[in-house]
Every structure is written in C-alpha cells, then in structure tokens.
Amino acid sequence: MIPGTFDYHRPTTVESAVALLLQLGEDARPLAGGHSLIPLMKTRLAAPEHLVDLGAIEGLHRVERIGDDVVIGAMTTQHSVINSSLLADLVPILRETALVIADPQIRYKGTIGGNCANGDPGNDMPALMQCLGASYTLTGTGGNRQVSARDFYLGAYETALAPGEILTEIRIPIPPTGHGYGYEKLKRKVGDYATAAAAVVITMAAGTCTSASIGLTNVSETPLWAAEAARILVGSTLDVATVDAAVAAAEAITTPASDMRGPAEYRTKMAGVMLRRALGRARVRATV
Numbered sequence: 001m002i003p004g005t006f007d008y009h010r011p012t013t014v015e016s017a018v019a020l021l022l023q024l025g026e027d028a029r030p031l032a033g034g035h036s037l038i039p040l041m042k043t044r045l046a047a048p049e050h051l052v053d054l055g056a057i058e059g060l061h062r063v064e065r066i067g068d069d070v071v072i073g074a075m076t077t078q079h080s081v082i083n084s085s086l087l088a089d090l091v092p093i094l095r096e097t098a099l100v101i102a103d104p105q106i107r108y109k110g111t112i113g114g115n116c117a118n119g120d121p122g123n124d125m126p127a128l129m130q131c132l133g134a135s136y137t138l139t140g141t142g143g144n145r146q147v148s149a150r151d152f153y154l155g156a157y158e159t160a161l162a163p164g165e166i167l168t169e170i171r172i173p174i175p176p177t178g179h180g181y182g183y184e185k186l187k188r189k190v191g192d193y194a195t196a197a198a199a200v201v202i203t204m205a206a207g208t209c210t211s212a213s214i215g216l217t218n219v220s221e222t223p224l225w226a227a228e229a230a231r232i233l234v235g236s237t238l239d240v241a242t243v244d245a246a247v248a249a250a251e252a253i254t255t256p257a258s259d260m261r262g263p264a265e266y267r268t269k270m271a272g273v274m275l276r277r278a279l280g281r282a283r284v285r286a287t288v
C-alpha cells in the first residue's frame with residue numbers, strides 16, 4: 001500500500017518544530033521513528049498533508065541522570081534504551097519492556113517518545129510509565145509543561161497533547177536500590193502487540209511489601225494504573241490470599257475489546273495471569 005502525498009519538513013530545533021506544527025494545524029503530524037504512523041498512512045487510516053520529522057533536532061536523543069530522575073529524550077530509540085548501561089543499572093524494567101516490543105528492526109527506529117505519545121493502547125511503554133510514576137515534558141509555543149503519565153491518556157489515540165505540542169522528554173523517578181520488577185507480556189507471536197501485559201515494581205523489607213505499583217497494557221482504551229491492586233499488596237508478605245485479592249482488583253478495572261487476540265473475558269484473565277507472573281518475578285528480584 002502506498003500513502004497519500006504529503007509535504008516533508010525537517011526542522012532542526014524544537015522551537016521551529018512547534019511553530020511549524022502550530023502553523024500547519026491539524027493537517028500536520030510529528031514524525032519520529034515512523035513505525036506506527038507510516039503503517040497507518042499506508043492503509044490510509046491516517047492521511048496527514050505534512051510530516052514534521054523530529055529526527056534532526058539535537059538533544060532529543062539522550063539518556064541522562066538528573067538528580068533523583070532519569071531523563072530520556074523523546075527521540076531515543078528502543079534500541080538505545082536496551083543498550084543504555086545507565087538505564088540497566090537504575091531502571092532495568094525499561095530494558096525488559098523494550099525487549100518485548102516488536103522486533104529488532106522496529107526497535108532500531110522506533111522511539112520511546114513515539115511509543116508514549118502515540119496513544120495506542122497496544123503500546124507497551126505507556127503502562128510502564130504509569131507504573132514508574134513518570135512524567136512527560138510537553139513543549140509548545142508557550143514553553144514546557146509537565147504531565148504525569150497517569151493523566152496523559154484520555155482514550156484510544158487521545159492524549160493530553162495540545163495542538164502544536166510535542167513530547168520532548170520523559171522523566172522517571174529512580175526506583176529505590178534493591179527494588180523488584182517485572183514486565184510480563186502475552187503475545188501470539190514475536191512482533192505482536194500484547195494480548196495483555198503487566199508491569200510491576202515493588203520494594204520489600206524483612207519479607208513485607210513496603211511499596212508497589214502496577215501498570216496494565218492493552219486491556220482498556222488506555223493504559224491502566226492499577227492503584228487499588230497495588231494498595232492491597234502493601235503491608236503484606238505477598239501471601240497467596242493477598243496476591244489473589246490484588247489480581248482480582250486489577251482484573252476488575254480492565255475493559256478489553258473482544259478481537260483477534262481473544263474474547264474480552266479471556267484477555268481480562270490473561271491480564272491477571274501476567275500480573276501474577278510479573279509480581280512473582282519482582283518478588284524474587286527484590287533484594288531487601
């Protein structure tokens with residue numbers, strides 16, 4: 001399939017990209033790695049008249065530690081996330097998640113910013129960002145504003161991005177040393193989106209869970225932060241009854257579609273299974 005015609009723009013600063021997007025209006029779309037946008041254009045589900053390529057803007061491809069946060073530039077590729085020793089040391093669940101996204105070729109071009117800004121409930125990074133308590137820096141003509149990943153997703157392909165704004169960086173509070181983590185994803189084959197997936201980050205002290213956070217992928221129109229399920233875990237030894245109750249609470253907030261990945265009831269149950277597995281792995285990994 002061949003996309004419709006479009007004009008291609010390649011600004012070199014965030015300011016000029018934002019100005020262009022605002023000037024061109026809703027006929028324009030930012031282009032990052034292109035691995036969600038271009039397939040949509042090829043099937044004519046999207047037909048932007050202007051593509052504003054963010055690839056020549058300096059400073060958007062970076063990973064750094066700033067105080068108690070790691071900051072990842074929006075144009076950082078999944079490949080770079082996987083190969084960052086800083087992220088492997090400080091927030092290893094990012095690598096674990098990036099490794100189950102699509103395939104190596106797509107990860108080589110696909111960006112973390114595109115994955116988070118896209119608004120597709122099938123994307124894996126958004127639920128992880130909710131689990132980690134990340135915030136997004138959105139840049140418009142008026143400057144920067146911070147929006148929590150937990151507030152960013154409004155519906156399928158509907159986000160808090162205002163016209164002309166771009167996501168420029170992702171700030172992630174560094175989880176405590178010794179935290180446990182797990183990202184578990186059920187997919188039909190390599191390169192598939194999730195039937196259901198769960199991200200878990202916990203801390204333990206003397207056998208008791210002292211903090212927990214859970215995100216769920218592709219079981220609703222938006223990624224889900226399972227706050228009640230996490231609350232149930234805190235203060236417990238992660239005994240069977242408590243884990244059962246947390247899994248039930250997580251399943252209760254899912255509203256998946258019945259589609260080629262299975263009926264809604266099955267996908268809800270698989271979200272529970274993924275949560276159980278991710279939690280089991282997080283518990284083994286928690287070292288305090």
Ligand SMILES: Cc1cc2nc3c(=O)[nH]c(=O)nc-3n(C[C@H](O)[C@H](O)[C@H](O)COP(=O)(O)OP(=O)(O)OC[C@H]3O[C@@H](n4cnc5c(N)ncnc54)[C@H](O)[C@@H]3O)c2cc1C
Nearest residue numbers: 030032033034035036037102110111114115117123124167
């Ligand atoms: C075969 C296949 C399998 C895949 N499997 C998975 C999977 O299992 N899990 C998964 O998570 N993803 C999967 N993907 C999607 C892939 O990860 C994409 O790379 C990702 O969703 C979008 O990132 P991108 O950089 O390619 O963005 P693009 O495709 O360039 O952009 C996506 C959307 O976000 C907007 N956008 C991009 N960057 C910004 C920004 N900085 N600010 C504001 N708006 C922006 C664009 O305008 C567009 O609307 C798959 C893709 C393919 C083709």
